[in-house]
Amino acid sequence: MKFSGIYARWFGGWRELMQVAWPLIVNSASFAVLNFSDRLFLSNYGDAEFRASLPAGILFFTLVCGFMALAGYVSTFVAQMYGAGDKKGCAQATAQGIIFSLLSIPLIMLLTPVGLWCLRLSGHEPGVLAMEEEYFRILMWCGGGMTMSSALSGFFSGRGKTSVVMITNIVANGVNVVLNYVMIFGIGPFPELGITGAGWATVIGSWLCPLIFAVLYFTGDINREFSTWKNLRFNSWLFKRMLRFGFPSGVHWFLDVAAFTVFVLLVGRLGAIAHIASNIALSINLVAFMPMIGMGIGASILVGQYLGRNDPENAERIGWLAMKIGISYVALTGLTFVLFPEFYINIFNGQSAATVSYDELLFMVRILMVMLAIWGMADAVALILSGALKGAGDTHFVMYFQSAVAWGILVAGQLVIVVWLELNIYISWAWTLIYVFILGAGFFLRFRSGKWKTIDLLDRRAKLQEPEMTEDLATRM
Numbered sequence: 313m314k315f316s317g318i319y320a321r322w323f324g325g326w327r328e329l330m331q332v333a334w335p336l337i338v339n340s341a342s343f344a345v346l347n348f349s350d351r352l353f354l355s356n357y358g359d360a361e362f363r364a365s366l367p368a369g370i371l372f373f374t375l376v377c378g379f380m381a382l383a384g385y386v387s388t389f390v391a392q393m394y395g396a397g398d399k400k401g402c403a404q405a406t407a408q409g410i411i412f413s414l415l416s417i418p419l420i421m422l423l424t425p426v427g428l429w430c431l432r433l434s435g436h437e438p439g440v441l442a443m444e445e446e447y448f449r450i451l452m453w454c455g456g457g458m459t460m461s462s463a464l465s466g467f468f469s470g471r472g473k474t475s476v477v478m479i480t481n482i483v484a485n486g487v488n489v490v491l492n493y494v495m496i497f498g499i500g501p502f503p504e505l506g507i508t509g510a511g512w513a514t515v516i517g518s519w520l521c522p523l524i525f526a527v528l529y530f531t532g533d534i535n536r537e538f539s540t541w542k543n544l545r546f547n548s549w550l551f552k553r554m555l556r557f558g559f560p561s562g563v564h565w566f567l568d569v570a571a572f573t574v575f576v577l578l579v580g581r582l583g584a585i586a587h588i589a590s591n592i593a594l595s596i597n598l599v600a601f602m603p604m605i606g607m608g609i610g611a612s613i614l615v616g617q618y619l620g621r622n623d624p625e626n627a628e629r630i631g632w633l634a635m636k637i638g639i640s641y642v643a644l645t646g647l648t649f650v651l652f653p654e655f656y657i658n659i660f661n662g663q664s665a666a667t668v669s670y671d672e673l674l675f676m677v678r679i680l681m682v683m684l685a686i687w688g689m690a691d692a693v694a695l696i697l698s699g700a701l702k703g704a705g706d707t708h709f710v711m712y713f714q715s716a717v718a719w720g721i722l723v724a725g726q727l728v729i730v731v732w733l734e735l736n737i738y739i740s741w742a743w744t745l746i747y748v749f750i751l752g753a754g755f756f757l758r759f760r761s762g763k764w765k766t767i768d769l770l771d772r773r774a775k776l777q778e779p780e781m782t783e784d785l786a787t788r789m
Contacts, residue, residue, distance in 0.1 A: 329633055333610025335478035336469065340606035342478075346485040346492075346517075350510055351595045352659060353496050359588070361507040363436075364443035366591045367577055371430060372451040374573045375423045376458060378566035379416040383409045384462035385558030387609070388616045388703055389550070390470025392770055395620025401550075402467065403543035406529070408551045409463030410544065413456065420455035427452070434577040443507050450511030454518035461518070464525035469613055480524045488517030557769060560711035561702055567711075571718035575744055578730040579737060585672055586737040592673075593680040596649070596656050597688075604692050607638045608699025615703035616769075624765040631700035631759055638692035646685030653678045680741055687745045690752035697755040705769035706758070713754050722747040 347369070355362040386409035393401035431444050468476040491513035498504025505512070530540050579590045611634035618627035649656070657677050698710050725743045729735045758764070 325629075326633055326637070329610060329614060329630055329637070332472050332474055332613055333607050333634070335474035336606035336609050337603045338606070339474070339478040339481045340602040340604075340609075342482045342485045343602055346488055348595055348598055349489045350492050350514070351591070353492055354507060354510060357496055357506055359584075360437075360440050360443055361510075363440050363580070363584075363587055363591060364447055364507060365510070366594065367434065367436070367573075367580060368431065368444040368447040369451065370569070370573050370576050371427050372448055372454070374566065374569045375427055375452075376420055376455040377569050378562035379413075379420060379455065379459045380462040380562075381565040382555070382558040382562035383413050383416070383459045384466050385409075385554060385561050385702075385707075386463050386466030387470035387613060388466075388557070388705070388769070389554065390467055391472075391613045391616030391703065392620035394471045395617040396770070399538050400543060402471065403538040403540050404545075404547050404550055405554070406463065406467040406540070407544045408547060408554050409466060410460070411546055411551070412554070413460040413463045416459050417456035420459070421452060424449060424452045430573075430577070434580055436577075436580045440580075447507050447511050450508065451514060453515045457515075457519035457522050460522035461525060464522055464529055467529060468525070469609065470616070472613060472617070474610070474613075476528065480521060480528075483524065484517050484521035487520055488513055491516055553771070557705050557707050560707035564698075564707065564711040564714050567715040568718050571722045574723050575726050575740070578726050579740060581730060582737050582740070585669070585676065589673055589676040589680060590737065590741075592657060592677055593684060596681065597684050601688075601691065601695075604638050604642065604695045605699075607634050607641075607692075608695045610634065610699075611696050612699040612703030615700045619704055619765075619769070624762075627700075627704065627765070628759075628762070631697060634700065635693055635696045635756075638696045639689050642688040642692045646688045649681040649685045653681050656681065676737065679738060683741050683745050687748040690749045693752035694748065694755050697752075697759045700759060701755065701764050704764035705767040706764040709758055709763075710755075713758070714751065717747065717750055717754065721750060 350369075351362060351365050354365050386406055389405035390402045393399075393405060427448050428445055431441060431448060434441070434444075436444065465477045465480070468474070492510050494500060494502045495505050495509025495513045496507070498509075502509070528534060535541060576590070576594070580587045611631055614630045615627045618624070618630065654674065657674055698714070701707075701710050722744060725747070726740060729740050729743055
């Protein structure tokens with residue numbers, strides 16, 4: 313379908329993109345604030361607690377992100393079905409995500425010993441390691457809630473109702489931030505629990521979110537329009553289709569985050585000051601990183617909807633536009649990293665200032681934040697264009713390419729730099745910078761090639777070849 317005049321400026325334009333993306337950006341930003349606040353509170357509670365929070369937290373996310381990504385791929389199916397006018401299909405696709413989420417809960421819990429084993433391999437100090445293990449055990453109870461939230465939110469985001477996702481997550485994350493504070497420090501009737509309190513506050517917030525989504529999904533106008541209760545049943549074709557395209561997305565996220573987790577764990581071997589400086593820089597980087605995930609999801613949704621309408625031209629336009637907006641945002645954020653490093657480090661001066669030299673810490677963080685400012689732009693390209701590719705169903709390329717680069721370059725290089733050669737943190741971070749640029753270049757070239765336009769996510773070509781399906785498909789379109 314072609315548009316001209318004022319319609320052409322809307323469809324595939326920045327107004328349409330931002331209408332869908334800004335709630336997702338705010339939603340991602342709220343998640344960043346949640347994690348930032350968690351680490352900020354712990355940095356003011358104790359040095360060991362702060363050092364333990366990032367490795368344990370990112371390892372937990374590593375083990376559950378694959379389940380979340382697969383369940384969240386519901387949004388791509390809903391986007392394309394909604395673009396094709398198939399409301400029944402939207403509800404049935406969401407049902408498969410809900411079923412998968414329920415099945416994933418025992419699998420996630422069975423991964424707890426694996427995570428504890430990984431933490432013990434890190435070689436961190438015994439006091440820090442004990443807190444990492446405690447925090448990690450508690451966080452694993454969040455996995456089922458976060459996976460269910462990904463599936464249910466996919467129904468709303470896939471239809472472009474991203475404000476619902478934003479408000480729900482802001483409420484849940486807001487409750488989490490408040491509980492973090494009162495349970496860490498022991499405010500009012502709550503006992504002082506330190507890092508244990510931070511963990512249980514996160515568990516409560518992670519299950520509050522899917523509860524709100526479920527109430528919205530199964531009641532009122534949504535139930536009447538999409539027959540959500542009636543369509544809550546297993547559909548073997550859709551479930552297999554979701555696994556076929558969602559599994560690579562899950563593997564991609566797992567291997568990518570796992571590779572970065574190896575980097576975070578290895579940095580902890582370089583000494584207390586390097587560990588604290590890296591934790592501070594990476595916590596600050598959430599300000600730039602998380603909103604770009606929202607922009608990438610927005611690009612994925614609109615690319616999926618346009619391809620569902622058989623409009624690859626606007627799908628491509630949206631992808632490039634999202635990338636340009638993302639780079640602009642990260643460039644401005646990175647400029648503050650370079651100009652005002654003291655402001656950022658002073659936020660975390662708490663207990664760390666008493667255990668390490670402030671001048672040494674400031675010098676190190678300054679250099680790391682310059683690197684963050686540089687790699688942020690390549691990171692924006694990688695996050696947004698990989699999201700656009702997944703919206704088109706090009707999940708196998710995303711999985712193979714990112715996995716090969718993450719483990720063949722990032723992990724292999726970090727093992728040589730940190731474990732074998734025992735070099736310093738600057739070389740370790742510089743190697744990570746090279747990895748991010750290779751990643752961004754690869755997704756840029758793949759999106760520009762246009763090969764993703766030929767993928768038939770919903771298998772419509774096969775259906776059109778079946779005479780008995782033609783009439784039904786035509787009424788849905």
